[in-house]
Amino acid sequence: MSRFPDTRTLLLIVLCFTTLALALGDPFWLAAVLALALAALAAMGISPARLGRRLKRYRGLFLVLVLAQSLTNSSGRVFLEWRGHVLLSSGGVQAAAAAVLRIAVILAAAMFLSRRNYQELVTALVQLRVPYELAYMVLLGVRFIPVFMEEFRTALTAIQLRGVDLDKVPLGRKIRIYSYILMPAVAGALIRARRVAVAMEARAFRARPRRTWLEWPRLHRRDWLLMAAAVAATAAVLALYWR
Template identity: 35%
Template sequence: LRIGADTLVNGGGLALRLVAIVLAGLLATATSDPVDIADALVQQLRVSPRFAIGVLAALRLLPLFAREWQILGMARRARGVEAGRSPIAAIRLFAGRLLSLMVGAIRRGSRMALAMEARGFGASPCRSVARPQRMRISDWGWIIGAVALAAGAVATSLALGTWRPLLG
């Protein structure tokens, strides 16, 4: 295992890409109503309603998961489980807390899927639209801006000679 300047630059570039993707997703979900996102997925992008409702359910559960993460931390502190200064113990405790959160998420998701099936969701092939979504000028402006930003990033990478496509 050799760590050189190239390796660090590549790792930093990948980390920045990941941060950019996560921040864009956070910005989109924090500023938009989850129901509007699900409606737009079905009406504008022609995604299946089943997938869109899954996205809606996930977006609605995010605040619950954040609260559950806090509760898990408080429960560990109440029991006196602390990592101290050991980074290995901190990683082990983080992994255990993450596993507990994931188990709870899977259980909650299974119960939600069962409840949706019991209510007949997905039984009808065509669904009516309660709130029609229209593309506005501002929507087109955001799309054009995002495409221009992505094109600028690619052009900068090509100009600097650092362009490394994911599949290539």
């Protein structure tokens, strides 16, 4: 059964928003694009509050980005200076805001696909003429990231349960401990990858050059209209921005 919007339509919308996030450099424009993305998500019934939770996870990265931008960009009005070095300037603040908003737009764009399951994404990629082997590999890789993070967290807990107090360990030893944690995470990942590969081949993956598909969604007229609107809107925003 075909769903609206089709997964390919959503992939194009993601591509449009990502393009805008990368092409625009002005924080006000990026803020407008973010607002548009959030409105579109809300229209699709995806709560924009989820973006807030995702952004919270990256707050450490944002802090580093903001600091790096404000220290390396000294253009515009200087707000804070120390011994001739500009620590905070209007240019730095703008660049930092743009960097954070850029990531927010990309994360918001990814949320358009949050209601699509693994199989729907594979089918959509294959319909876009991506070889099915590659489509499966890409999505297995993406799906693997949270698993790897979970492995890492478990290893961190397990290492502390062996009596190692990370808060009390000096920095040098702490680095050594983190190198220990990487070992089970990487080994676990490799073992899992090997098991998945064997399981897939045991179920005849790649046994034939072509596959049959249980569902092969068709694009509706509404999908074409939505895609055209997304491309036109993206082109219009870029034209206005670069004018």
